[in-house]
Amino acid sequence: MSNPKPRLGRGLSALMSSGSARVAKPPENLSPSDVTSGPDSQHPSAADTIHQGPAQVLLDLIDDNPHQPRENIDAAALVELTASIKVSGILQPVLLRPVANRYQLVAGHRRTAAARAAGLTTIPAIIRSDTTEETQAEWAIIENVQRQDLNPLERAKAYKTYLDRFNLTHAQAAQRLGEERTNISNYLRLLDLPKEVQGFVATGQIAFGHAKILAGIDDPERQNSLAKTIVEQGLSVRKLEDLVLGPSADIIGSISVAAHDRTVKSAHIVEMEQELSRKLGTKLRIFPARRKGAGKIVIQYFNLDEFDRIVGKIT
DSSP, X not given: OOOOOOSSTTOHHHHTSTTTOOOOOOOTTOOGGGEESSTTOOOOOHHHHHHSSOEEEEGGGEEOOTTOOOOOOOHHHHHHHHHHHHHHOOSSOEXXXXXXXXXXXXXXXXHHHHHHHTTXXXXXXXXXXXXOHHHHHHHHHHHHHHTTOSOHHHHHHHHHHHHHHHTOOHHHHHHHHTXXXXXXXXXXXXXXXXXXXXXXXXXXXXXXXXXXXXXXXXXHHXXXXXXXXXXXXXXXXXXXXXXXXXXXXXXXXXXXXXXXXXXXXXXXXXXXXXXXXXXXXXXXXXXXXXSXXXXXXXXXXXXXXXXXXXXXXXX
């Protein structure tokens, strides 16, 4: 039996291990006291830091990761981590990227914030001069997703920023992050939900499973109504599915284009609708049935000239 596909790459522990991380010299114009190779070091030269372990870097020289997907740090968790650092110190170095005369965080956002709160002036860090903006964005997503620190909406926004900034398709992003393409597509669809529904997702009142179903409905009013029902009645994902689908979803012939807006669609079906609509230059709807592999496609035309044009494309 083959091993399952690894999720989200090798993980940051592999990236930050001494065998895979190359400690780089500090940015130009920094004094020897700005970067040392360890808590007991007496300011070794920049050349020395290339071959040694994690360096101690001044916190004042570290800027936030511009690609950081987490929007908020839980206050109680930060207090707890700060207290732990005061007692035991920082056990795992952060990952930095040299930029100009300073450093940018790649991974370790919470540890850096807690170190500052604990009154530290330096932090152990691995400096990766080979880190690009793209890998910096990738690792920030991986770190947070692997540690389950992001809520579904933050994760969706992180994927969207990553795709837009580096002009990637869903498939390309999935390959680089070690994710399933449909999973990324499902998260991105959350950004099309009404703002009120997004608020419920961000605060954890609506789970990702609920949000996926709501994102498959094209009617914003119904999305809002169902979201409030979920919050007020504590509906399970299964009960929401039953409520949305209803008994009539089995009857393909009875589903009209108007009813299409009330059906739940998978990310794959949504993508296919959009792709076929673009290729044909008209509205197209796919109606999947409960029976696997069954359904129908409805292609709309608005005059005979358009009908002839569409027929010409598919014949």
